[in-house]
Amino acid sequence: MAFASLPRAPPLLARFSGPRRGAGARAMAPPRCLALELPGCTLAHLAVGAGAADARPDPGAAALLGAPGRSFSLFVPVAPGGDCAARVRAARLHQRLLRQLRAGPLRGCQLHRLLCYCPGGGPDGVHRGVLLRDPGDSPDTRRALLALLDSHVEAPRPRLGEFVGSPRHELWHFLWELQDGRGWRQVGPEPVVRAPEPALHPVVPDLPGSGVFPDREAARAVLEACTPFIPEARAVLDLVDQCPEQAQKGKFPVIVIEGLDATGKTTVTQSVAESLKAVLLKSPPACISQWRKLFDDEPTIVRRAFYSLGNYIVASEIAKESTKSPVIVDRVEVSYQRMENPGCHVVDASPSREKVLQGVLSLIQNECN
Structure with a gap:
C-alpha cells in the first residue's frame, strides 16, 4: 500500500534544427x-x-x-x-x-x-x-x-x-x-x-537516449560514463552491484508515504513507523544521500540515473526488511508506481498533525488488517 500526492507534469521542451550546406x-x-x-x-x-x-x-x-x-x-x-x-x-x-x-x-x-x-x-x-x-x-x-x-x-x-x-x-x-x-x-x-x-x-x-531508463543496467551505464569526472559515481555503482537483481519482498506490508516538501510528510512517516514498530527507509537511501547535492547539480540524464539507482538500492533494503517487520518508505514513489495495483490513497495534510496521523493509521489498519 502507498500514500502519494501526484507530481506536476514537467514543462515541454523546445526544439530546433537546420541542415547545412558546404x-x-x-x-x-x-x-x-x-x-x-x-x-x-x-x-x-x-x-x-x-x-x-x-x-x-x-x-x-x-x-x-x-x-x-x-x-x-x-x-x-x-x-x-x-x-x-x-x-x-x-x-x-x-x-x-x-x-x-x-x-x-x-x-x-x-x-x-x-x-x-x-x-x-x-x-x-x-x-x-x-x-x-x-x-x-x-x-x-x-x-x-x-x-x-x-x-x-x-x-x-x-x-x-x-x-x-x-x-x-x-x-x-x-x-x-x-x-x-x-x-x-x-x-x-x-x-x-x-x-x-x-x-x-x-x-x-x-x-531510449534520454533520461528514461527501462532497467537497472541502462541507468548504471550512465553513471559508469561519469566515473572519470565524478569519483562518487563509482561508490554508487559499487553499492548497486551489491543488490540482488531480483529482490523478493517479505510477508510484511510496505507503506510508501509521498508528499510535497513542508507538508509534514517526514513527521508523519516517523510517527507511523513508531506506532507500527516498523522500519523507516528513505529514498535516496542513507548510504548515498550525502551525494545528493552533487548529483542535483548535474544534467538531467545524470541526475535521473543517480535517483533511479537509489531506488534499486531502496528496493533491495525493502525486500530484506519486509521479511522481519512492516516497512515505511519516505519518498520510492517511482518504485511503487511500477507495482501492479499498489493501492495508493491520498491523505489531506491540512488538519493537525494528530488528525493526519490518525487518518493514516486508520487507513493502514483497514487495508493491512
Missing part, C-alpha cells in the same frame, strides 16, 4: 525541423533547409526570428547512435553553455529552449539547444558567441547558427563554420518557414 554538411547532417519554446510554454514549429526551399516567403517566421533584433541558434550535436558516454558529455556541455550564456556579455539576451530533430525520428536523433535573441542586434553579441565557441575545443563542439530576415519577409539561416587556421565563416543560407505541428512529439523516438 563541406561540413555531409559529415554532420543536422536535423531539418525545429520547435521553439515561446513565453507561456507555447511552441513554434519551423522547417529549415532543403525541405523549405520551395515554400513561399513566410512573414510569420520572419517576424518571429528576424528584425528588429537578431536571433542565433546554439546546440550541442550528438553523433547518431552515440554511446552513453557521448550523451553524458553532450548533456554536460549543454548545461555549461547555459550557465555561460546567462553570465558575462550575453546575459542581456533572451534565451529560449529548443530541440533539434528529424521529422519522424530520423537517423540523426535529437539534439538539445537554445535560441538566443538579441533585441538590440548588437555586433558584440556575434563576437561574444564566436569567442564562446573558441573556448570549447573538446568534442562535442557546439554549433552556432544565425537567422537573418529580408525586406521580402523571407527568413534565412546561416551556420558558422571554423576554417583551418582562417577563423570563422558563414555557410548557407538556408530558407526557414513555419511548419505544421508533428503528429508525434519529436522526443518520443529518442526516449
Whole structure:
C-alpha cells in the first residue's frame, strides 16, 4: 500500500534544427525541423533547409526570428547512435553553455529552449539547444558567441547558427563554420518557414537516449560514463552491484508515504513507523544521500540515473526488511508506481498533525488488517 500526492507534469521542451550546406554538411547532417519554446510554454514549429526551399516567403517566421533584433541558434550535436558516454558529455556541455550564456556579455539576451530533430525520428536523433535573441542586434553579441565557441575545443563542439530576415519577409539561416587556421565563416543560407505541428512529439523516438531508463543496467551505464569526472559515481555503482537483481519482498506490508516538501510528510512517516514498530527507509537511501547535492547539480540524464539507482538500492533494503517487520518508505514513489495495483490513497495534510496521523493509521489498519 502507498500514500502519494501526484507530481506536476514537467514543462515541454523546445526544439530546433537546420541542415547545412558546404563541406561540413555531409559529415554532420543536422536535423531539418525545429520547435521553439515561446513565453507561456507555447511552441513554434519551423522547417529549415532543403525541405523549405520551395515554400513561399513566410512573414510569420520572419517576424518571429528576424528584425528588429537578431536571433542565433546554439546546440550541442550528438553523433547518431552515440554511446552513453557521448550523451553524458553532450548533456554536460549543454548545461555549461547555459550557465555561460546567462553570465558575462550575453546575459542581456533572451534565451529560449529548443530541440533539434528529424521529422519522424530520423537517423540523426535529437539534439538539445537554445535560441538566443538579441533585441538590440548588437555586433558584440556575434563576437561574444564566436569567442564562446573558441573556448570549447573538446568534442562535442557546439554549433552556432544565425537567422537573418529580408525586406521580402523571407527568413534565412546561416551556420558558422571554423576554417583551418582562417577563423570563422558563414555557410548557407538556408530558407526557414513555419511548419505544421508533428503528429508525434519529436522526443518520443529518442526516449531510449534520454533520461528514461527501462532497467537497472541502462541507468548504471550512465553513471559508469561519469566515473572519470565524478569519483562518487563509482561508490554508487559499487553499492548497486551489491543488490540482488531480483529482490523478493517479505510477508510484511510496505507503506510508501509521498508528499510535497513542508507538508509534514517526514513527521508523519516517523510517527507511523513508531506506532507500527516498523522500519523507516528513505529514498535516496542513507548510504548515498550525502551525494545528493552533487548529483542535483548535474544534467538531467545524470541526475535521473543517480535517483533511479537509489531506488534499486531502496528496493533491495525493502525486500530484506519486509521479511522481519512492516516497512515505511519516505519518498520510492517511482518504485511503487511500477507495482501492479499498489493501492495508493491520498491523505489531506491540512488538519493537525494528530488528525493526519490518525487518518493514516486508520487507513493502514483497514487495508493491512
